[in-house]
Amino acid sequence: MSFQLFFRPKAEKDLSETEDYYNKISPDLTDRFFEEFFYTADFIQQNPYLYQVRYRGMRIAPFNNFPFGVHYTITGNKIRIYRVLHTKRYFK
Numbered sequence: 001m002s003f004q005l006f007f008r009p010k011a012e013k014d015l016s017e018t019e020d021y022y023n024k025i026s027p028d029l030t031d032r033f034f035e036e037f038f039y040t041a042d043f044i045q046q047n048p049y050l051y052q053v054r055y056r057g058m059r060i061a062p063f064n065n066f067p068f069g070v071h072y073t074i075t076g077n078k079i080r081i082y083r084v085l086h087t088k089r090y091f092k
Contacts, residue, residue, distance in 0.1 A: 014084040
C-alpha cells in the first residue's frame with residue numbers, strides 16, 4: 001500500500017520555528033536537521049506501522065541524531081503529521 005503524507009499547520013509551524021532557532025546557531029546545523037527530518041518522514045511513509053500508538057491514536061517516530069519526534073496518525077493510506085516536537089518541550 002502506498003501512503004501519502006499530510007502536514008498539519010502546527011507541524012509546519014514547528015518546522016519553521018526549529019529552522020529559525022538552528023539558523024541562529026549554524027546554517028549547517030539547520031541543513032543536518034532537515035536532512036534527518038526528511039529521512040524520518042520517508043521512513044514513516046515506508047513503514048508507518050513500525051511505531052506503537054502512544055496517545056490518542058498518535059504514533060511518535062524519533063529522530064536518530066536530534067532530540068525530536070514526529071507525531072503522526074494513520075487513516076487508510078493517509079499519514080497525518082501533527083507535530084514535530086523537541087523531546088524536552090513542555091506543554092501546559
